Amino acid sequence: MKTEIVVVGGGPAGMMAAGTAAQNGAEVLLLEKNEQLGKKLLITGKGRCNLTNDCSIERMIENFPETGSFLYSALYTFPNHQLRNFFAELGVPTKVERGDRVFPESDSARDVVDALKGYLKDKGVEIRLKTAVNEILVEEGAVKGVMDRDGNSYLADKVVFTPGGASYPTTGSSGDGYEMLETVGHRIKSIKPSLVPLQAKEGWVASLEGLTLKNVEAGLYLNEEEIDSEFGELLFTDDGVSGPIVLTLSRDVVSRLGEGSLKLKIDLKPALDEQTLDNRLQRDFEKYSRKQFKNSLGDLLPSKLIPVIVDLVSIPADKKVNQITVEERRELMQLVKELEVTIIGTKGLRQAIVTKGGVMIDEIDPQTMESKLVSDLYLAGEVIDIDAYTGGFNLQAAFSTGYLAGINVVD
Ligand SMILES: Cc1cc2nc3c(=O)[nH]c(=O)nc-3n(C[C@H](O)[C@H](O)[C@H](O)COP(=O)(O)OP(=O)(O)OC[C@H]3O[C@@H](n4cnc5c(N)ncnc54)[C@H](O)[C@@H]3O)c2cc1C
Known part of the structure; x- marks a missing residue:
């Protein structure tokens, strides 16, 4: 039987995790509370989406001043050039601009979102929009699924949790992930606006x-x-x-x-x-x-x-x-x-590009993105205590951690 995966959050981390898991043979259900996927991604880079940076991995890690070393495995497993190839194969070639910032050649964040949507469709990911998760179901230290606000439960062998941070809440990342994670035992490093x-x-x-x-x-x-x-x-x-x-x-x-x-x-x-x-x-x-x-x-x-x-x-x-x-x-x-x-x-957070703080990195296995506290629960993206300077690093981290979770949820 196929491994059944639920992914919570349809941002770059969640879409990458869902597509990667499905590509590796899992049956994947993606839950997103908005009426559309990638709402924040659409406004990145002033609508042009600075999706990564064309620098070395070492330099990329330096751009996450406090917690960059946590990202070694994620960034080496799915580095910037692989991300660019990934989008090129999906019909979105990229270009490098000042400061090694990488943008789609079309200058359109919409193209990036559409490419990801096409990828999910192609790999057979089931998508459920307007579904706000408000509980992570855990039994005897292992995740069993999630429950939405209407009380519907979605049982799964493994859950990838990617609800984003707390900045620009109108895009959907309103910080609800933190409370759910605290309820299952995770500690959250205090949340502050960054790049603000x-x-x-x-x-x-x-x-x-x-x-x-x-x-x-x-x-x-x-x-x-x-x-x-x-x-x-x-x-x-x-x-x-x-x-x-x-x-x-x-x-x-x-x-x-x-x-x-x-x-x-x-x-x-x-x-x-x-x-x-x-x-x-x-x-x-x-x-x-x-x-x-x-x-x-x-x-x-x-x-x-x-x-x-x-x-x-x-x-x-x-x-x-x-x-x-x-x-x-x-x-x-x-x-x-x-x-x-x-x-x-x-x-405040309403106008911050990224959230500083989040799930403590010492509670996540950096080789797999699995929680060290709840087995079969994987975390990726901005919900984790990782934040970088501007230049495409934050999106690369979301894609790389999403990818790492996506390959590791499949047995
Ligand atoms: C204006 C702006 C411009 C930016 N420009 C750039 C840029 O050019 N380059 C760059 O590298 N970074 C940029 N960033 C930062 C980058 O967008 C984020 O770091 C990145 O989107 C984080 O990805 P994520 O998947 O972790 O979270 P998000 O993109 O925030 O996605 C999380 C998703 O989870 C959903 N969700 C949340 N809670 C629930 C729930 N309870 N149930 C179901 N779904 C839920 C949300 O609706 C959302 O769709 C920008 C940010 C902003 C605000």
Whole structure:
């Protein structure tokens, strides 16, 4: 008789686990509480789906700063190039972009989801949508199946549990997995938002809402000591900052909040050293020598940013450019090199790209993804205490752990 497997959660981890188990001969039922599969996957990478990263496995593991070593087996068993081949064979070839980020050639997350759906159909996985599981059934230390909210039970030889984390709950991953796992004896490392927009003290950020700065460098300072820095794109929001470099830095912010004063110092012109920037300012000031200061920065800065900079610097806005002193020009140069934003907090889980925390990794066998506490129960994806920086690592981890569970549930 075929091994009967129930998979809970139709995200990348669950779909990969279900398809892999079915491909290896199991009879698989996939339960998903939403009306569709892969709701979060559809919005990944701003709808383009940064599905993995084209770096070495070692570098990938480094991108999971705290629990990366747990992923050795999963990432070596189903590495990034295999994931790319997998999607290419399903008709979704991929390409590599800046920072070794891998996207579908079509730039469409929808293609990734459709390919996975086609894969599940092809392998004969039975899918039941609008089915919210709310209990893991365990007898004498072994899983027997799961029960949904309406009291229907789904008995199985083995269960793969992939309900995701608690971030972006509107996509379905609302953290309900944690309680169910605690009920069967697992410990959950405290849940926090990670890869999340930051909130700033300075009120002026609101006037910049929607402004994206490309090719800037942001240093993260704790008590005036630089602890990290990132180069790339930054976005201003209604009460702070976001965008790729901020999301990456936010991981450190989440773990250091409360330890002292946290600041971002944004270098608006990282390609210009101080002398070159000063020369550039002198040229601009010569060109606009008869204008007022507030009308002289159009060649250097985006127009939305000019009133903020003019406000922050001590040069009067209506001062004639040809009367600006060397000291004043130096002050302006410093501001352009180090625009300070004081961090007072982060946005919550609702706006976090990933969840930090989850099922303790020492309670899961990293070679198989089987629970060490409940036999025949397998865990994969973001429900586990694994989270990485941006760059495609989080999805690779979901696919790799899902795959590892998928091959190990089949006897
Ligand atoms: C806006 C955004 C953009 C992102 N972009 C990227 C990116 O480009 N690259 C990257 O690597 N990562 C990205 N991520 C992170 C990535 O999407 C997640 O890490 C990944 O989806 C986790 O996969 P998962 O299968 O573990 O969980 P999920 O994708 O969250 O899937 C879990 C599934 O389980 C279902 N479920 C939950 N509870 C139950 C229940 N009780 N019963 C039945 N079903 C249930 C949910 O409805 C959901 O469908 C992004 C995240 C967000 C929010």
